[in-house]
Amino acid sequence: MLFEGQAVRVQEVESGIYELTFDLQNEPVNKFNRVTLAELKESVSLLSAVKGIKGVLFSSAKDCFIVGADITEFSSLFADGEEALIAKLLEQHAIFSAVEDLPCPTVTAINGVAFGGGFELCLATDFRVMAEKAKVGLPEVKLGINPGWGGIVRLPRLIGVDNANEWICTGAEKRAAAALKDGAVDAVVSQDKVREAGLDLLRQCAAGKFDHQARRDEKQSPIKLNQIEQMMAFETAKGMIGAKAGPHYPAPLQAVKTIQKSCSLTRDKAIEAEVRGVAKLAGGPVVKALVGLFLKDQYVKKVSKGFEAKADKVKQAAVLGAGIMGGGVAYQSASKGTPILMKDINEAAIQLGLDEANKLLGGQLKRGRIDAAKMAATMNRIRPTLSYGDFGSVDLVVEAVVENQNVKQMVLAETEQHIADDAVLASNTSTISINALAKSLKRPENFCGMHFFNPVHRMPLVEVIRGEQTSEATIARTVAYATAMGKTPIVVNDCPGFLVNRVLFPYFGGFSGLLQDGADFRHVDKVMEGFGWPMGPAYLLDVVGIDTAHHADQVMAAGFPERMSHEGESVIDRMFNLERFGQKNNKGFYRYEMDRRGKPKKLADDEVDNLISGVVGQSRDFSDDEIIERMMIPLCIETVRCLEEAIVASPAEADMALIYGIGFPPFRGGVFHYLDEMGMATFCEMAGKYAELGPLYQPTEKMQQMAVSGEKYINNSVAN
Structure with a gap:
């Protein structure tokens, strides 16, 4: 045994051929935490000094290969500022470059999931053999950042710029067939053959049948694109990716820019460009929100596993x-x-x-x-x-x-x-x-x-x-x-409405109130979609079904009469009475026609203004901020009430429920993250401007206490 640690072991499996196996102790999966990175660095240093070494196989003793970086450790680096993060990333990059520079052919046996840093390690080796049921990918954009351990540098050189743009900017998980087709892996075999296939490939490299040095040179050299080819590859991609990602998610567009900047550089200079691109994103609010959601999602899964452990299948x-x-x-x-x-x-x-x-x-x-x-x-x-x-x-x-x-x-x-x-x-x-x-x-x-x-x-x-x-x-x-x-x-x-619908109907209450005061529902939809919701409240009501919403509105009004009942006819009542049920019968706030794919297409309906006359007040302009505040304050307060009344057990579960259930904008991190970032004092001051609108806009007593104390909902633990 050349090396044996808590996460990595290295041994000679046959003359001159070594196997570096990832097997993180006391964990169900392999991940890159401080221990794994330190032991990888030490192991590669030892392998570099072995005389007569013919090849190294990188493998896993677990069902997965490596799921990625340990976010709980890694995200703490983001708070240290750009220069500190750049220095740390370059230090970590050196480990992956040392893998790539080993004095012998290298092969990764990808037996299961290899995501993020796990896949970036695979890219650092000369060849990759993948099990047919395994998955690979660089999902970093889903956390608001870009790949930071060589993915942006190495993947375009392996699979081409166009393919790399798609892989990196969507963060998609790729199955074996797609990875092989694009050239990200060199062979796909059955699960039980992946290790042996990797060893066989090393033997063939050692025998001179495959030129690992040529592959290595390709990954370390500038990409061979002339100016016109670069312009076609990147300028088109920037327009498409920027439009698809939207203004709230900067990581995909930043990735394209970094790939463009690094593609004309040699490896080490390209790595510097990659690291600076990551550092530019890391300190932003989107990363903080999305990393927080990742940790909350992990917490929710942990809670579920606790229940599952006590259940019969x-x-x-x-x-x-x-x-x-x-x-x-x-x-x-x-x-x-x-x-x-x-x-x-x-x-x-x-x-x-x-x-x-x-x-x-x-x-x-x-x-x-x-x-x-x-x-x-x-x-x-x-x-x-x-x-x-x-x-x-x-x-x-x-x-x-x-x-x-x-x-x-x-x-x-x-x-x-x-x-x-x-x-x-x-x-x-x-x-x-x-x-x-x-x-x-x-x-x-x-x-x-x-x-x-x-x-x-x-x-x-x-x-x-x-x-x-x-x-x-x-x-x-x-x-x-x-x-x-x-x-x-x-x-x-x-309780009436449970969590999600109980929270949703105060939001709809805010919408009805805006219309009663003369807002245009189309303007409200546009503003709330700009805020980050997948659809505005009028469009959402059409999708939910006005009949369903009308029934639920009555249930909520009966359950919480002091906040959710209303006098007279609301806009939801009017639509229901007119039998404009939304997409169910192709008419609601908008009208609907089937598109070529058989899906309802939203269209303007000029009749609606006359139909809702009488429940909509005299037209007046509202600022975007006023619309957002009047819509979001009731939703936020009702979510807090659900936590205080123990309808939901934790802020983490509440945030994930609203993101998964009604599409709360993920880049805002959930209701409790949104409140914490704003500060409770600021929120209560904002709510105070609308006190005359009634109890929906009245923060709870505890919220007002938190405004004074500066307390937050999510501190050291995502669950508290």
Whole structure:
């Protein structure tokens, strides 16, 4: 054994050929923390001194290769200023350059995930062999930064500028076939052959069959593009990438600029350009927000794993109600491997659910995500039924019938009679009290809410709602099932609207108030989209469905009358009474026509101003800041109320729920990050300007105390 540490070991596996294996102790995955980087540096130094060395294989003893840098350690560097960060990055770069400069051929055996710094290490070696189920990529732009350990320098020299722009600026994960096609890896083999294939490639290099030095020279030299080729490659990319990323996410455009600057330089000069590009971004607010979200997401996953550890696996599920929602639940369950019964009371509804699942799978087939065999296997996991005949073997049932308390109570009570005593019943309700629904059940401890967001296959969030009598075992099994479906479950306590809808309706209340005071809904939409929301409130109401919003508005008004009730007809009431339900019937605040891809296209509707006359006040101009403040203050205060009332357990979970559930702008880091960055004193002062608008704009007592003390929600721990 040449070296053995806590994360790296090096041994000679045959005459002259060494293997450097990553195996970070007491961790489920390999990552580049201080220990791993230090041991890699020491190991490479030792290998450089070995006389007669013929080759080095870089491999992993874990199921993944290296997932990337340890963000908890790395992000602390961002606070030290540009020059300190540049110095540290150059020091770390030297380790990767030492790998590239080893006095022998080098090969990486990519047996699993290799992201960020993990993939940058792969790029530093001469050749790469990849397992067919592995994934590689440089996802740094998703944290608001650029690759900082050679990705910007080496990848364009391997796969070409155009491909590298796409890889780096989207942060996409690449499967083996795509990586091989673009030239990022040299061979793809089955999982069990990846190590042996890497060793075989080293033997061939040692025998002179492959020129590793030529590959190395290519990676260390300027890219061979003349001025016209450079202009075509970069100026076009800047326009496209800048437009797609938008003004709030500077990292993709910065990446293109850095690639352009570095492509005409030799390796060491190009590395300096890369490092300065990273440092330029690192101290900005977007990086702080996105890194914070990454850590919150890790915390949410940790909470889910705690529940999963106490849960039995759901081997057989069922869904009641086979419409669009039921079909979406069935598709999601089946596509992730859990068989599901889909029950309804008539054949037409069953067919609608099957058609929904078939449509979603057909789209995946068309895009090449699955083949016909996988599509057939997934559809075979969905078993339609008109009876409860097989419900005795079901572990968990999702009720997804019409959003009506009496109907749901009747269906749940009926279902309870046909399932095992320990089976879980979960209601996919968006507003109805879980405690109220539980009153019809004999085993309320086995009942909870499981609120999916529409469309089920796209929306990552599932709210798991705990009722007063819900057992921990029920919550654990439901969380485990949601995770198995590929969703992010967040456990909340019961109240009208739970977390996400409870917070959303004060936001809509702010919108209605603006219109009553004479704002133009189109201007409000434009301003809020500029703030970072994926769609403005009027457009969002059309997408949600005005009928759905009208029903939920009544539930929220009854639940929180002091804040959410309103006198007279609101703009949502008017739209509902006019049967302008939004995209459901192609008319709402906007009108809709199907585009070439069969998706609703938003168009202006000149009739709307006359139709909402009387519930919209005399037209007047509002500044962008006033619109943002009047929309955001109620949402922020209601989110804080949910935390103070223990509806949600932590700021981290609340922030992730609103990002995954309603598209809160990620670059703003979540509601609690937004409040912390603004400062509670500033927020309360801002809210005070609108005190006459009523309780929706009144900060809680604790918020006012925090304004005095300077306390923040997220301090050393993302969870507190």
